[in-house]
Ligand code: SAM
């Protein structure tokens with residue numbers, strides 16, 4: 384496969400960012416530790432690479448070559464992996480994602496099984512909201528609590544342009560049904576694209592504040608299958624704060640960020656003192672938080688990715704499917720730990736103006752990793 388190089392105006396990984404080559408401490412006691420002392424406790428698990436939208440910043444118009452069913456983690460394998468993570472490797476939080484997790488027909492059964500095994504585990508789902516209205520109650524009854532719905536605009540034309548599908552009303556109905564089913568908190572994820580929905584940021588925030596949803600803007604990352612990302616094209620966190628500032632006053636949320644990817648701000652109407660709520664901004668590109676990263680990712684076909692931008696993947700599937708389950712748990716856990724031990728210090732993207740060394744975009748798009 385040809386490697387795509389995109390010029391980001393960013394430094395490449397500097398010497399020392401790939402670790403010192405020390406051996407990993409033995410046993411599962413250290414959990415998912417890396418060479419720089421970070422411990423991953425937040426597991427992102429992709430349930431499928433398939434999706435029913437074609438968001439410009441993620442998926443090509445024609446879709447991708449979906450994984451064959453026998454290559455996907457089965458429900459039993461998912462339950463086993465989460466069990467290993469939680470019971471042996473220190474995972475404290477789980478997010479189910481994709482692709483679009485709602486297209487998986489056994490999703491409710493998977494969530495119910497995970498909840499039976501881990502009654503206290505914070506478990507959330509990231510979805511595009513298409514078809515959510517019909518499934519929200521079943522998801523809540525199965526034990527899901529938290530939900531993130533991706534919705535970049537309230538305008539039908541811009542939604543169609545961004546996602547290449549006319550499903551905004553379904554997403555809105557899904558959010559309403561999720562709230563009615565008691566899912567809480569409900570967060571709304573939005574990616575802004577210049578000239579498409581950047582003018583809708585303040586309106587979307589007002590809508591979320593009115594509905595009691597927490598909005599999080601995500602900087603567009605170079606993880607689109609079309610390789611159309613450019614640094615000039617992306618809307619930075621600084622710009623997002625500027626886009627909101629005519630309507631709202633933002634001030635840093637005094638609560639600890641505690642490893643969360645989003646920097647939270649308190650929101651007030653411009654010039655007034657009453658607190659309306661909060662907004663989060665995930666500035667993965669321009670204000671990266673790699674030093675405090677606590678995430679471990681597993682793709683829908685069972686590959687560990689220690690970083691979203693990683694070009695190295697460690698396949699757990701052969702071990703999951705070999706021999707007796709009890710015997711192989713040690714091997715699977717150890718391989719997962721090895722993968723995380725090699726996590727790079729940083730993704731190599733920094734602030735603009737620090738160099739133009741070139742950055743190698745991963746082969747996988749966001750949908751094939753699990754965002
Ligand atoms: N399909 C579900 C959804 O859209 O919510 C879950 C998977 S999607 C890959 C997870 C999140 O990644 C979404 O909030 C989406 O907006 C975000 N995302 C996808 N591509 C992105 C990119 N290139 N940069 C930043 N965020 C991206």
Ligand code: SF4
Nearest residue numbers: 434438441442511750
């Ligand atoms: Fe599908 Fe989510 Fe990617 Fe959009 S961001 S194409 S909804 S996986």
